[in-house]
Amino acid sequence: MFNRRSLMKVVGLTAVAAAAPAAAAQATSPAAAPAQALDVSRLPREQVELVAPPFIHPHEQATKAGPKVVEFRMVIEEKELVIDSHGTKVQAMTFNGSVPGPMMVVHEGDYVELTLVNPATNSMAHNIDFHSATGALGGGELTLINPGEQVVLRWKADRTGVFVYHCAPGGPMVPWHVVSGMSGAVMVLPRDGLKDEKGQPLKYDRAYYIGENDFYVPRDAKGKFKTYDSPGDSYADTVEVMRKLTPTHVVFNGREGALTGKNAMTAKVGERVLIVHAQANRDTRPHLIGGHGDYVWEAGKFANPPQRDLETWFIRGGSAGAALYTFKQPGIYAYVNHNLIEAFELGATAHFKVDGTWNDDLMKQVSPPGPIGPTKTGAVSPLKPTGKH
Template sequence: MITRRSTIVGAALSAAFIARPCLAQVPDLPRKKVDLVAPPLVHPHEQATSNGPMILEFRLLVEEKERVIDEIGTRLQAMTFNGSIPGPMMVVHQGDFVEVTLASAATNTMPHNIDFHAATGASGGGDLTLIEPGEEAVIRWKATRTGVFVYHCIPGGSMIPWHIASGMAGAVMVLPRDGLKDGAGKPLHYDRVYYLGENDFYVPRDANGKFKTYASPGEAFSDTIELMHKLVPTHVVFNGRVGALTGRNAMPAKVGETVLIVHSQPDRDSRPHLIGGHGDYVWETGKFSNPPETGLETWLIRGGSAGAALYTFLEPGIYAYVNHNMIEAVELGATAHFKVEGAWNDDLMTQVMAPGPVNAAAH
């Protein structure tokens, strides 16, 4: 168990900050309360806005809860924001203020906090939000940089990698006020947006090779940390479990629609690839102040970051979206599906001859 004083660096806050009043002056701006939704969905938002900056209010509830993470019933003592893995994505515009109430369920067993990679100062907010079970804290920060950014728990010491590897990460998207643009400054628009959070899980096995179960996160700690030190995950998944976004859970789209795919990975590098499609416009580093790359087959999401890709679907069918470390995609779970409806275009692809016996005479 760590104490409230245990920040990531174990240092006290500066005397200058401690001398400030606990309640900061509220900017004289309009406010909007945003109801978050579970990934891969994203709450309604404007892609471009003519309105001035405002204060967007969000609420995140930390919950420690057991979750099944694969088809054989493997159980993870998970830690979550709003009960989902990843935590919900928050969308704002550059210049807005992000006001987040972080609350910890009374049934939790340990301290938690939140570090926003999009924010500036105080360990991304981690120093200001360390709360015990049954407590809440409110932080407000200004969205000064555009792009997609990771947020995660950062309570201190070994708790940092353990909490992140147990599911405590999400993303923030800060849009330019005039919307997304291509490299020439031409506006870009998306018809749908999906958020995929990739996680690596480490579930210990018993002497017979079966995954172990635990009564609480604390009981799982020692075995889990020992396994994490080997840097070999037992599961690499999108949105909290194997199959979370495949089959009946596939993400829908239609031929002709442009889809924005936001992909985060708080720990390890990933190599997204859309089988049968491409990245028409890709912000590989996730920052919209940089021009997007175009026409990519596979791109890189660096550990501890998020990226974004736009693709307009041109053919119907099931598109597998994978981590193109295919071992992790096929064997460990890092596969998602898009189910695209519409008319087939023979000009883009057609079957010239169906599979059949080799015609020896022709060869």
């Protein structure tokens, strides 16, 4: 078992861990609190039940109410996952059992209060680093817990956008825990909702959350993917593959085909859909085949005006982005990482299934496929030589 002491020895975080209680005390000390800080004890509270991606828990897009404390509870699960159609298995580490972990939605000025639980059945120490939070390694210093422990962290959502969170226990444990599935996203909405580049309101009819994950599965001498009994058993072999920086799988929401077929995301013609895309480790290039990014916050921050009409957008590793698109045609839309090798060979493909009526004005097949016909009188067929040189 990896306990906290052995983990600290591996990653050299003894000083960080020792500083954590002091940092926590300082953070709660009245002398350390800024003069303008709210009395959090007087704020209303809301308990939110998290849901598995690609879905997002119910939330208001805009609010006239004042700040509140939003309570979430998340359980860390170490579990075996099948990540492709061939039955390849990994010893995953997850938030709430899903890859990626669930999305949390609050409004600017709210307080996120997370109870993080590490059950005694787990074998590893874990924590959580919120890219949306300020100080203490995004909360990572204050949330490192052994199996059988839980911790409560509160942080203020003082900037808007979509952000990554991930496990960050320190040193070489960080990339291993992340690529083993331990990442998720937070969306901090402006209190008055999303806006276009002119400051006009933007609303969405549906919202989906796509987490892209790169896996590094070791192979045996015959080239077959290996299996392990526990995350710790897989560590040494997995790190060897990770160091080559060449993933064996690049998938959306935990496995190849997780968002295709019967699991495709749905919409209707005329609906505006918000797509949040997060990648905690590698750069990616989302593209909606047959559609566009009408409004795209490529860097994921709503204080910046959205870009318009993008064909493909860029999500930096360790960040999340958001795009709005109004579907205009029915059918199946492939949503891919436009590194097409990763999309078609490694698994980074999702589908939207859109219902509605076809619009011939936008696209029409003028004639069906068939034999090449005669050319018009006087025209030269490009398939026949002219005899002239």
